[in-house]
Amino acid sequence: MNIAVVGAGPAGVFTADIITKQFSQIEFPVRVDLFERLPAPFGLVRYGVAPDHPRIKAIIDSLHNVLDRGDIRLVAGVEVGTDISVENLQDVYDAVVLTTGANADAPLPIPGIELPGSVGASKFVSWYDAHPDAPQHWTLDAEQVAVIGAGNVALDITRMLAKHAEDLWATDIPNHVYGILRDSKIADVHVFARRGPAEAQFSPTELRELHEVRDVDIIVDPHDMVFDRSSEELMKSSKQRRLVAETLVEWSKRDPSTFTASRRIHLHFMQAPVRLEGTTRVDGKCQGG
Ligand SMILES: Cc1cc2nc3c(=O)[nH]c(=O)nc-3n(C[C@H](O)[C@H](O)[C@H](O)COP(=O)(O)OP(=O)(O)OC[C@H]3O[C@@H](n4cnc5c(N)ncnc54)[C@H](O)[C@@H]3O)c2cc1C
Ligand SMILES: NC(=O)c1ccc[n+]([C@@H]2O[C@H](COP(=O)([O-])OP(=O)(O)OC[C@H]3O[C@@H](n4cnc5c(N)ncnc54)[C@H](OP(=O)(O)O)[C@@H]3O)[C@@H](O)[C@H]2O)c1
Structure with a gap:
């Protein structure tokens, strides 16, 4: 069974982890490829959590442990939807799981919101x-x-x-x-x-x-x-x-x-x-x- 997980934030890494562990328990061969658009994994834990919250940033250690095991392949620097389509992935993999997070602000539609000095x-x-x-x-x-x-x-x-x-x-x-x-x-x-x-x-x-x-x-x-x-x-x-x-x-x-x-x-x-x-x-x- 080949599975693609798209997005290497905590949701993607832990999804890949659970799938790999569940299949290994029933001794069914599985390969999980984790696609990430950025050069480095861990999503908002790396690029969202504030620098003065080191305790939360330490979640990166748990995420590292999952990837260090070597049974999940990280394919970084590949944006699904741009570099490769979901349909292409579906042709090659038995299942595609999207864990791409929420990477845009909710709109605040008020006059003046587009002025310089106002940022999301x-x-x-x-x-x-x-x-x-x-x-x-x-x-x-x-x-x-x-x-x-x-x-x-x-x-x-x-x-x-x-x-x-x-x-x-x-x-x-x-x-x-x-x-x-x-x-x-x-x-x-x-x-x-x-x-x-x-x-x-x-x-x-x-x-x-x-x-x-x-x-x-x-x-x-x-x-x-x-x-x-x-x-x-x-x-x-x-x-x-x-x-x-x-x-x-x-x-x-x-x-x-x-x-x-x-x-x-x-x-x-x-x-x-x-x-x-x-x-x-x-x-x-x-x-x-
Ligand atoms: C500013 C901010 C600060 C936060 N601070 C905390 C905190 O201190 N403590 C706490 O508990 N929670 C915090 N959170 C919440 C926490 O970060 C999120 O709940 C968590 O990161 C969500 O995990 P996720 O994997 O769903 O998404 P993300 O962490 O967003 O990961 C999604 C991943 O998918 C990748 N991706 C997106 N699109 C594509 C694509 N097309 N192809 C390939 N890859 C793609 C992204 O690059 C990213 O790596 C914070 C959230 C924000 C916005
Ligand atoms: N533990 C941590 O240190 C930490 C740090 C950062 C983020 N996070 C988590 O990350 C997630 C996202 O956090 P978030 O702060 O972005 O979202 P959030 O918790 O949903 O808060 C958004 C805030 O914006 C307000 N808002 C939305 N639309 C508005 C509008 N049009 N006009 C005025 N106010 C508006 C909301 O008000 P209403 O409630 O009235 O809609 C709410 O007060 C949450 O789960 C959060 O707990 C955790």
Whole structure:
């Protein structure tokens, strides 16, 4: 039995692993070829996870162990759909499994989104993780940055922007990224969630990690801490939502006169973006509603 798995991210590597092990248990000969469009495997674990999350990056060790066994053939640098079609693979293999991940941002169709100075998360993340398709240079000249969305990617980006570069030195941050972050003038990062604090998609641990960032104050407006009946239900049914909401409420109670850090992260709720303003680039006024 010959099987092609397309995409060598964690889903592809573990799919190839399971198939190989299952067939070897019943002593049925199987060959698994793992196709990957990039020169190196491991998908978003290599090119998405933030450099200051070494514990997650360590998943690469488990993925390495699977490929090091030698019973799965990695065919890197081949883009299925461009270099070879799925139909061609189907002619040659008994089964083709697609595990190509989600490599594009969800669209945010608001006026001004195409202005210079507005970028999708995948582009920014690809830059700081040195994805082969990403440019080496990045203009990071803003003092105020708005991050739209309240998920863990928003937290990664916020942390990477707000951290002082020297606190990233011990990570595997690429040199060119370190240099640009070191020269950054960023003072405030504003995160905008379109729903309430109970509906934020943050993981509790990742949210609390923000508080450990040196010389950065976290600012949460107590007026944003609104919980309607459905939020209450959500918090009852999900420990994760309850922990996130509790953390945010706790932060909202802090006395602003105790804020002394040189950089700030502002977490805003119930603010959906309506348009980005500017003529030649985003000019700093983000209209919400
Ligand atoms: C910015 C970001 C940060 C994240 N950080 C964390 C984190 O800290 N902790 C955590 O638990 N999860 C994190 N996640 C989630 C986690 O990375 C994903 O859930 C996981 O990587 C998905 O695995 P996957 O194999 O489905 O896809 P991917 O990891 O995206 O792998 C897909 C692979 O398929 C390849 N491919 C795509 N198209 C083709 C093609 N046509 N031909 C051949 N190959 C192709 C890609 O190059 C890639 O290598 C993060 C996600 C993002 C977006
Ligand atoms: N553990 C980690 O450290 C880590 C790090 C990064 C990523 N990840 C994982 O990777 C996956 C992807 O993360 P993600 O943050 O990209 O996705 P996500 O968890 O789905 O969060 C997306 C956020 O964007 C908001 N949003 C979507 N469309 C919007 C619009 N048109 N206007 C305003 N806001 C909008 C969503 O709001 P609504 O909820 O209202 O739709 C949500 O708050 C998740 O499973 C995440 O946990 C994990």
